[in-house]
Amino acid sequence: MPHFPFQRLQADLAKLIASLPAGARLPSEPDLAKQLGVSRATLREAMRMFEAQGLLRRRQGAGTFIVGQLPVMESGLEVLESIQTLARRLNLDVSMGNVSVEKLPAGADAAEALDLAVGSPLLRVSRVMSADSRPVAYLVDILPADVLQPEELSGQFEGSVLDYLLHRGDPLTVSRADITASNATADVAKMLEIQRGDVLLQLTAKLFTASGRVVDYSFSYFIPGYFKFHVVRKVGRA
């Protein structure tokens, strides 16, 4: 008898998942736990990793489902392009939801990033991007109020602040992005329909104009498994 239910459990789960067709529903957690001989807590812990890879989808009140071939969005990081542009290139169906546009005064972080005084008026745009009706990214853009007005987004906004600014003719040049991995906070988890604490790939970026002004400070949260970011690195010589 193993002291290590967890390793066995992961292997068992992997087999179970592989044996089921896409869209199938797993047995309920209490049933499956009994069937696999572990407690529900342990089962849930083991499921987390499969969920992060995008192989499982849990929906409260409905059940846990097998996810088939996920629509992977692969992109290089050398060039900044919107998810919409990327999706168009890959011929994927992407939609926007949970849009929120609000004015707010600058906090310490945003003020420093945008090189403004604390309390300066800002516009905060947040939304969830979905592929095949599955939330895959949560995007938050923060801009100085003089750069973007709420009314401007009422008509043509399709989810990308970048595309909007480009279409308007802003002289954008580069973006500087910090890349990290994080756990989903409760609010982000809710938006992305994942569990609090699940792993996310996070980009924090500043968007610069030709004159060097920062016009957009953004946070982007991506569910791993749906995105593949890559970068080509030159070898540094000594």
Place this chain on the structure above:
Amino acid sequence: MPHFPFQRLQADLAKLIASLPAGARLPSEPDLAKQLGVSRATLREAMRMFEAQGLLRRRQGAGTFIVGQLPVMESGLEVLESIQTLARRLNLDVSMGNVSVEKLPAGADAAEALDLAVGSPLLRVSRVMSADSRPVAYLVDILPADVLQPEELSGQFEGSVLDYLLHRGDPLTVSRADITASNATADVAKMLEIQRGDVLLQLTAKLFTASGRVVDYSFSYFIPGYFKFHVVRKVGRA
């Protein structure tokens, strides 16, 4: 009475952590749980996020400790350089441990990545990099056996396969890295002295020579909070 112990708990923990000096030990988990009015399981869950940020360090058998100013390694991704080179530039003390060098035949993945036949002889080099005696990265390099022999690493190896190949004069040009976020598997967690399931930033890379041959296929796992990777992105024009 909150329905949501978790949010309160995170705030309480943040205060507690901020109020303690670096190096201090927290009360034991059972004690702290009682003190904060939650179960031990909930407390541990809440601690995970602080641990991922590098603010806490748990050591089995010893206790949970406050981590002061962590040695953050910041690096751009445009240029490939070893952690050793990076640390030297930042004047940080980095050391290597848990070195393992072994020969093994190519599996399907490695064979494809290195453009070899399945079963071809390979060399696998793995090690843990530590900063200030704290494990911060786990690195695995896989190379064709004809590129690198085990004996070559016995003397001069200081932790970087890249630096070794460069010093030897190999005509390396670029590396292509995939960036993702993942949960620590049991073995990686043990190496990095974190918990299974904790969040990691993961780079999977191929290293190319001038002739286009792949000479190194590598997996790198970084604890977020100790690393800040950034990239400058050019704005794509429509």
Place this chain on the structure above:
DNA sequence: CAGTGGTCTAGACCACACG
């Protein structure tokens, strides 16, 4: 050895989905 964090269990209650 005593005390710590690491793991797992069994059971409870809640919020939500769907018929």
Place this chain on the structure above:
DNA sequence: GTGTGGTCTAGACCACTGA
């Protein structure tokens, strides 16, 4: 309403640290 996943509890046992 019924059944699902989401959260939390209380307690047990193990592996490890350090005096």
